[in-house]
Amino acid sequence: MIFRPTKKTIKRFAELLLKGEVISFPTETVYGLGANAFDPVAVEKIFKIKKRPFFDPLIVHISDYRMFDSIVENHFDKRIVEKLIKRFWPGPLTLVLPKSPLIPDIVTAGLKTVAVRMPDNPVALSLIRESKVPVAAPSANRFGMISPVTAIQVQEQLSHKIPILDGGRTSVGVESTIIDLSKKKISILRPGGISVSEIEKVLNQKISLKNKSIKTVAPGQLKNHYSTFTPLFTVSSKFIYNLLPYANRLPVILIFWKKPSLGNNYIKWFSKDGDSKTVCRNLFITLHSADSEKKKAILVEIPLLNKRDGFNYTILDRLTKASRGNERSLFVRTLLHKYI
Numbered sequence: 302m303i304f305r306p307t308k309k310t311i312k313r314f315a316e317l318l319l320k321g322e323v324i325s326f327p328t329e330t331v332y333g334l335g336a337n338a339f340d341p342v343a344v345e346k347i348f349k350i351k352k353r354p355f356f357d358p359l360i361v362h363i364s365d366y367r368m369f370d371s372i373v374e375n376h377f378d379k380r381i382v383e384k385l386i387k388r389f390w391p392g393p394l395t396l397v398l399p400k401s402p403l404i405p406d407i408v409t410a411g412l413k414t415v416a417v418r419m420p421d422n423p424v425a426l427s428l429i430r431e432s433k434v435p436v437a438a439p440s441a442n443r444f445g446m447i448s449p450v451t452a453i454q455v456q457e458q459l460s461h462k463i464p465i466l467d468g469g470r471t472s473v474g475v476e477s478t479i480i481d482l483s484k485k486k487i488s489i490l491r492p493g494g495i496s497v498s499e500i501e502k503v504l505n506q507k508i509s510l511k512n513k514s515i516k517t518v519a520p521g522q523l524k525n526h527y528s529t530f531t532p533l534f535t536v537s538s539k540f541i542y543n544l545l546p547y548a549n550r551l552p553v554i555l556i557f558w559k560k561p562s563l564g565n566n567y568i569k570w571f572s573k574d575g576d577s578k579t580v581c582r583n584l585f586i587t588l589h590s591a592d593s594e595k596k597k598a599i600l601v602e603i604p605l606l607n608k609r610d611g612f613n614y615t616i617l618d619r620l621t622k623a624s625r626g627n628e629r630s631l632f633v634r635t636l637l638h639k640y641i
């Protein structure tokens with residue numbers, strides 16, 4: 302069931318959280334599937350609903366700094382954490398820090414660290430404030446599929462009947478950037494809605510671009526992530542532009558980085574001008590929409606890009622994972638042979 306956020310519904314959702322129920326709520330990145338982070342039985346329900354393995358830890362969402370103090374342990378570099386929080390919170394940056402014993406092990410998959418963020422969304426913040434507890438929440442997709450950016454997409458992906466607060470389409474459009482501050486060497490565990498260069502500027506240091514998300518937790522376990530139901534293949538600009546004149550006849554959807562001059566019904570694009578922030582914002586919604594066409598395949602253009610520029614790293618990360626496991630070369634060669 303989808304609910305419009307009002308004072309009354311937000312209060313009702315907060316009561317549900319305190320009763321140990323699971324609910325879905327909007328954030329500025331993607332929709333979350335939330336439970337009271339202090340309640341291990343409620344958190345267990347999230348894993349069951351999502352069919353998510355218990356080794357994959359959850360992000361804890363907070364609305365104020367008192368909550369922050371209650372879920373992290375005090376031994377971390379305060380100067381660095383303060384700089385990041387001051388600049389990026391509320392916002393799409395998740396910090397991995399030593400965890401307080403108040404957070405049950407099921408939330409962190411037994412790790413000694415906890416991932417925490419303050420979302421920049423008025424509905425999310427009101428809900429957490431009203432419930433007075435931190436909310437553990439993964440993205441509200443079925444495990445392995447791309448994250449929902451609208452309330453309807455949450456409803457379509459989850460077979461369980463979960464109450465959903467409708468905050469409209471999310472503004473950032475991809476998940477938060479996750480940064481590990483629990484070790485001496487700072488690292489990005491997942492690129493996301495804050496670019497690496499923005500973080501480097503604030504910290505005044507270079508950060509390695511090793512994307513270690515999940516693999517650190519469970520090496521090699523998660524082959525398919527951010528999947529569409531339709532197999533997705535990434536291809537070069539040259540290749541996809543060569544296919545453009547045949548788009549009407551192809552059993553595929555073509556997705557361009559920026560709007561191609563020749564338009565027709567069988568092509569989509571992430572952005573009018575190729576700006577990486579806009580591409581990010583439109584990434585999942587465009588993939589969701591391409592998926593719903595139920596064609597044989599989705600072909601996505603990957604132009605030559607500098608990973609360090611803007612949000613390129615985030616976009617490449619999601620598209621690489623979305624295409625992982627698909628036999629690209631065979632499919633692409635067949636297309637070439639048949640149509641060009």
Ligand code: TXA
Pocket residue numbers: 328330331332333334357358359360393395397409412414415416420438439440441475476477478479490514515518
């Ligand atoms: O934007 C977002 O981050 C969204 C919204 C709902 O906040 N949430 C989200 O959660 O993307 P999820 O569960 O889909 O992804 C969280 C990632 C997982 O890959 C998990 O492995 C990692 O965070 N993670 C959580 N706790 C961690 C920890 N203590 N150490 C390392 N990685 C952790």
Ligand code: MG
Pocket residue numbers: 439440448
């Ligand atoms: Mg997720």
